[in-house]
Structures are given as structure tokens and as C-alpha cells.
Amino acid sequence: xxxxxxxxxxxxxxxxxxxxxxxxxxxxxxxxxxxxxxxxxxxxxxxxxxxxxxxxxxxxxxxxxxxxxxxxxxxxxxxxxxxxxxxxxxxxxxxxxxxxxxxxxxxxxxxxxxxxxxxxxxxxxxxxxxxxxxxxxxxxxxxxxxxxxxxxxxxxxxxxxxxxxxxxxxxxxxxxxxxxxxxxxxxxxxxxxxxxxxxxxxxxxxxxxxxxxxxxxxxxxxxxxxxxxxxxxxxxxxxxxxxxxxxxxxxxxxxxxxxxxxxxxxxx
Numbered sequence: 001x002x003x004x005x006x007x008x009x010x011x012x013x014x015x016x017x018x019x020x021x022x023x024x025x026x027x028x029x030x031x032x033x034x035x036x037x038x039x040x041x042x043x044x045x046x047x048x049x050x051x052x053x054x055x056x057x058x059x060x061x062x063x064x065x066x067x068x069x070x071x072x073x074x075x076x077x078x079x080x081x082x083x084x085x086x087x088x089x090x091x092x093x094x095x096x097x098x099x100x101x102x103x104x105x106x107x108x109x110x111x112x113x114x115x116x117x118x119x120x121x122x123x124x125x126x127x128x129x130x131x132x133x134x135x136x137x138x139x140x141x142x143x144x145x146x147x148x149x150x151x152x153x154x155x156x157x158x159x160x161x162x163x164x165x166x167x168x169x170x171x172x173x174x175x176x177x178x179x180x181x182x183x184x185x186x187x188x189x190x191x192x193x194x195x196x197x198x199x200x201x202x203x204x205x206x207x208x209x210x211x212x213x214x215x216x217x218x219x220x221x222x223x224x225x226x227x228x229x230x231x232x233x234x235x236x237x238x239x240x241x242x243x244x245x246x247x248x249x250x251x252x253x254x255x256x257x258x259x260x261x262x263x264x265x266x267x268x
Contacts, residue, residue, distance in 0.1 A: 006266050007041060009207065009214035011200055011226055012259060014047040014054070015131070015183055016219035017236055020255050023133060025061055032263035039267050042207050044068065046196050046216075046226055048182035050113040050151060051076045051083065053121065053134050066206050070113060071182065071190045071222060072199030073151035075206065081117070085202055088115050089191045091146040093176045094153050097189055098142075100172040101155065105165065109156045110142060115149040127156055130185040153177075153189040162187055166221070180222040181240070188222075197225025215266070217251075217259050218243060234262055 010033075012018045018025060033043055045067040047054055051074050058067060064079030075085040094112075102108055109127035114120050121136040122145050123129065129136050139145060145153075157165045165187050170179040177189040204211050216223065216230040219239040227233030227246055235247035236258050244250060251258035 006036075006039060007213055007215045007231065009042050009044060009204060009209040009211065009230075010036060010263070011044045011046050011211075011214055011216040011230060013218040013220070013223050014045060014049060014057070016239075016254050017217050017223075018045070018254070018259055019057075023057070023131075026257055026260070028257045029260040029263075030061075032257075032260035032267070036263050036267045041267070042209055044200070044203055044207065044209075044214075045078075046072075046200055046203075046223075048186070048188065048196075048222055049134075050074065050119060050121070051117050052119055053113075055081070055117070066203045068196060068199035068203050070151045071180065071188055072194050072196045072225075073190055075199060075202050076117070083117050084206065086115055086151065087191050087194050088149045088151055089153065089177060089189065091150060094150065094189060095142075095146060097169075097173045097176040098153065098155070100176070101169050104172045105157055105160060105168050107158075108165075109158070110145060111136065111154040112145045112150040113152050113154070115151050119148075119151070126158075127154070128185070130183055151190070155187045155189065156185060181220060182222040183220050195225040196222055197229050200226045200229055215262070217262070219254070234258075 048071045050070040058078045067076045073087045111123040111127045123136045166181045211229040212231050214230040215232045216226045217234045219236040221242045232248045234249045235243045237253040
């Protein structure tokens with residue numbers, strides 16, 4: 001059943017949600033977003049990707065609004081190409097957190113996303129990027145990961161599943177960092193208390209929109225915080241079970257224009 005009135009804010013994850021598997025947005029979804037924004041809704045991208053890994057993509061989409069990036073650590077004005085807010089992960093705490101995880105799980109492979117609009121993604125030997133298209137620079141020693149401020153740490157284990165690693169890391173790390181699963185092979189540590197929900201609140205204030213009147217779209221557990229803030233949460237088909245359990249609605253997959261299906265119903 002269509003919502004009334006139509007939502008004033010649309011919060012969309014990127015990978016597995018707005019983006020198809022080939023990192024494109026379909027013409028149908030572009031048209032549905034254009035119809036929604038013409039009706040007065042604001043589109044807010046909320047992604048785990050850091051700003052440097054999303055700038056070109058946003059430009060290609062013609063997106064010039066505010067974006068929440070880096071798992072909520074960054075609020076970025078795409079139109080002005082300017083970082084509005086950024087929260088870094090204390091590097092000593094991050095190194096300690098990795099040590100605590102390895103004390104429980106054995107050796108892991110780590111990577112970091114550096115702070116800033118031009119920050120690098122650094123990976124230690126053995127770490128495999130979940131998206132081969134995203135740029136990453138190898139380092140010889142773990143200490144090099146923390147040579148400059150970082151917004152988050154990414155962790156992979158040679159044997160544990162993503163769910164098992166997430167649960168183990170969360171128990172081991174405690175209040176040193178927030179732990180979330182952002183996608184296949186993507187378990188991440190962010191500053192404690194920072195997530196997509198906290199980023200969405202900051203961005204919604206910039207846009208003068210109430211999250212309670214928003215619709216959020218996502219596919220992974222890292223989208224749970226924004227689902228809990230928004231008036232309606234829409235999970236993509238094939239989404240992680242944790243998200244499906246809390247979704248108000250399940251739409252088609254990202255490759256089947258699931259976002260567009262809902263927007264066409266809401267905005268005609």
C-alpha cells in the first residue's frame with residue numbers, strides 16, 4: 001500500500017541496493033529517482049564506501065547532494081566536492097582492537113580507509129578487496145596502515161565466515177570500535193558509536209529533513225541503524241537475514257530494479 005504522504009527523504013545504500021552488480025544505475029532507477037525528486041523528495045546516498053571511492057560514481061550519477069560515506073564516518077557535499085564532517089578512528093585503539101581479534105581468531109588480514117577526500121585504501125599482504133574495481137595500495141607492514149588518520153579498518157579471516165568473524169570481533173573489541181558487516185568479505189571497524197544511522201542524522205539535519213518521514217533501502221546488517229531511524233525500511237531480495245528480519249518491506253533485487261519498483265509505487 002502506498003505511503004501517504006509521499007516520503008520527503010529517500011536514503012539508499014549503494015552496493016547491492018541502488019547499484020547493479022556492474023556498478024551502474026539502470027535507466028529505470030534513474031527515472032524513478034528523478035520523478036521522486038521532482039515531487040520534492042531528497043535523495044540521500046548512505047554508503048560504506050569512503051569518499052574517494054565514491055566521488056567519480058556520484059559524478060556519473062549526476063548526484064550533487066549530501067552523501068553519507070565511510071560507514072557513517074563522513075558526510076560529504078558532492079556538489080561542492082567538500083567534506084562537511086568526518087570522524088576518525090583512533091589508530092592506537094584500532095591496533096589494539098586488531099590484536100584482540102587475533103587473540104581470539106588467529107591471524108587476520110587488515111586494510112584501512114584513510115581520512116579525507118583524497119584518502120587511500122591501504123591493504124596488507126593477504127587482504128583481498130571485496131570489489132576488484134576499487135583502488136587499493138599494498139603495504140609491507142601492518143604499522144604502515146596507520147601512518148595517517150583513518151576512518152575505518154577492514155578485516156578478513158582466512159577461514160571464518162563473515163557472520164562468525166563479525167560476532168567474534170564484536171565480542172573481542174567491545175567499546176574500542178563499532179563492528180559491522182557491510183557486504184560479502186567486508187567486516188569493518190569504525191569509531192565506537194558511529195554507523196550509518198549517526199551519519200544519516202547529520203545529513204538529514206543538513207537537508208532539513210526528518211528521518212521519521214524517510215524510506216531507507218539496503219541489503220546488509222550495516223544498514224540496520226538507518227532502518228531503525230527511518231519511517232520505513234525496504235530490504236532488497238536476497239538481503240542478509242538480519243536486515244530481512246527488521247524490514248517493513250522486501251522488494252526485488254538490485255539487478256531487478258528493486259528500488260525503482262518501490263519508488264514507482266510511492267510517486268506514481
